[in-house]
Amino acid sequence: MNELESARKTINEIDKEAARLFEARMEAVKIIAEYKKENRLSIEDLKREEELIAKNSSLITSDELRPYYMQFLRETIGISKDLQREICVRSENSLTVKTSSGNYDIIIERGAIDYADKYLKLDRKVLIVTDSGVPEEYSQRIASKCKAPFIVTLENGEASKNLKNFELLLSKLVEYGFTRTDCITAVGGGVVGDMSGFVASVYMRGIDFYNIPTTLLSQVDSSIGGKTAIDFMGIKNNVGAFYPPKKVIIDLETLKTLPERQISNGLAEALKMALSHDAELFELFEQGNVNENIDIIIKRSLLIKKAVVESDEHESGLRRVLNFGHTLAHAIESVNEMKNLYHGEAVALGMIPMCEEKVRVRLLKVLKRLGLPCEITAVDAESIINACKNDKKLQGDEITLVYVPTVGSFEFLKIPFSEYENMLREII
Numbered sequence: 001m002n003e004l005e006s007a008r009k010t011i012n013e014i015d016k017e018a019a020r021l022f023e024a025r026m027e028a029v030k031i032i033a034e035y036k037k038e039n040r041l042s043i044e045d046l047k048r049e050e051e052l053i054a055k056n057s058s059l060i061t062s063d064e065l066r067p068y069y070m071q072f073l074r075e076t077i078g079i080s081k082d083l084q085r086e087i088c089v090r091s092e093n094s095l096t097v098k099t100s101s102g103n104y105d106i107i108i109e110r111g112a113i114d115y116a117d118k119y120l121k122l123d124r125k126v127l128i129v130t131d132s133g134v135p136e137e138y139s140q141r142i143a144s145k146c147k148a149p150f151i152v153t154l155e156n157g158e159a160s161k162n163l164k165n166f167e168l169l170l171s172k173l174v175e176y177g178f179t180r181t182d183c184i185t186a187v188g189g190g191v192v193g194d195m196s197g198f199v200a201s202v203y204m205r206g207i208d209f210y211n212i213p214t215t216l217l218s219q220v221d222s223s224i225g226g227k228t229a230i231d232f233m234g235i236k237n238n239v240g241a242f243y244p245p246k247k248v249i250i251d252l253e254t255l256k257t258l259p260e261r262q263i264s265n266g267l268a269e270a271l272k273m274a275l276s277h278d279a280e281l282f283e284l285f286e287q288g289n290v291n292e293n294i295d296i297i298i299k300r301s302l303l304i305k306k307a308v309v310e311s312d313e314h315e316s317g318l319r320r321v322l323n324f325g326h327t328l329a330h331a332i333e334s335v336n337e338m339k340n341l342y343h344g345e346a347v348a349l350g351m352i353p354m355c356e357e358k359v360r361v362r363l364l365k366v367l368k369r370l371g372l373p374c375e376i377t378a379v380d381a382e383s384i385i386n387a388c389k390n391d392k393k394l395q396g397d398e399i400t401l402v403y404v405p406t407v408g409s410f411e412f413l414k415i416p417f418s419e420y421e422n423m424l425r426e427i428i
């Protein structure tokens with residue numbers, strides 16, 4: 001081997017090792033960035049940088065090479081700061097949900113669907129699942145970022161969350177030759193999100209699932225927490241799995257096409273979280289302009305749900321707080337005369353009996369302000385109370401409910417059903 005070849009070989013080996021060291025260095029930089037983000041520390045620390053450069057460059061014995069090494073250190077520090085900045089900026093628009101099977105990020109950004117490939121790995125086969133009520137352009141815009149997109153459009157509405165469509169999606173995956181390294185992306189509300197996530201959870205024992213929720217309800221609620229499901233034999237969500245997405249992108253621009261009533265529907269779930277956990281957010285509902293503050297409402301609702309689902313991933317305890325207002329809501333949804341109500345609207349009514357008197361007065365004002373129903377009309381009390389008796393939370397004669405004694409707090413109440421019945425009769 002001549003001298004030239006030998007020098008090239010040495011450089012090759014050094015570069016290989018340098019790549020390994022660079023990666024390790026950047027992993028450490030990421031940890032520091034996360035720490036700085038959490039503790040709101042500045043990325044800039046010029047004094048420390050100069051000290052580091054002086055100290056490390058003294059390790060170079062050659063006077064000729066030392067200035068080059070100093071320049072190398074400066075550039076490396078610059079690259080590290082770029083990465084730190086990226087992580088800190090991203091953190092303002094995103095949150096990370098921790099789960100036992102890995103963490104996932106939720107990105108909240110206007111216009112994000114137009115650069116979805118920045119966040120999602122789309123250079124593979126992507127089954128985009130949407131429904132006929134979601135403006136077609138959203139799935140088209142995502143598809144334009146994918147290497148091999150396949151769009152499936154289901155009929156819109158809850159009735160689509162069924163076994164037939166579950167089978168349809170699985171058969172499309174087989175037909176298009178999807179492998180374990182390909183992925184499914186939901187573009188739509190909770191219906192396509194729940195459905196696609198469930199399909200992703202079982203195909204080849206689980207492939208990557210991305211969720212791009214486009215209704216307010218799915219942005220504040222169903223896209224976080226990893227619950228996926230279909231409805232089976234007339235029972236809602238009774239077949240499903242816990243299967244966290246790989247990433248969630250919330251593009252607030254998609255709300256522009258969402259009908260007003262669907263916005264209020266989603267706000268009811270956000271209000272539920274504010275009333276039970278976040279007095280400040282509730283005050284925003286009371287006083288602020290909801291449309292102007294929609295990004296704050298979404299982010300804070302997600303932070304509440306994140307804290308709850310992280311501490312009780314598989315719903316064995318605390319997570320039941322998310323059922324605040326749901327006992328009455330489910331009963332209302334099962335009564336024929338009230339089937340025209342959206343789920344959020346039923347939850348709005350469901351919260352009313354479950355608050356302390358002073359809280360209820362404030363809640364009713366907010367419900368009115370948001371265009372949500374404030375009273376149960378056109379149905380007799382008996383049919384609703386009977387429907388409440390079918391609640392899953394009824395054990396013997398006792399029922400466990402979530403109660404809000406003061407705005408921003410909650411408690412679990414285990415009371416005889418007769419006592420709950422009295423609470424209901426006060427408002428029906």
Ligand SMILES: NC(=O)c1ccc[n+]([C@@H]2O[C@H](COP(=O)([O-])OP(=O)(O)OC[C@H]3O[C@@H](n4cnc5c(N)ncnc54)[C@H](O)[C@@H]3O)[C@@H](O)[C@H]2O)c1
Pocket residue numbers: 131132133134135156157158161188189190191192194214215216217218221222223224225226227228236237254255256257258259262
């Ligand atoms: N997984 C969970 O944790 C969880 C939590 C709450 C609710 N859910 C489920 O979510 C479902 C309800 O979700 P939803 O309220 O989003 O209903 P949905 O998915 O039926 O969407 C409501 C309607 O809005 C349309 N739409 C969606 N995005 C739009 C947009 N940007 N512009 C215009 N129209 C748009 C849809 O086509 C549909 O007609 C239920 O099946 C419920 O069980 C799941």
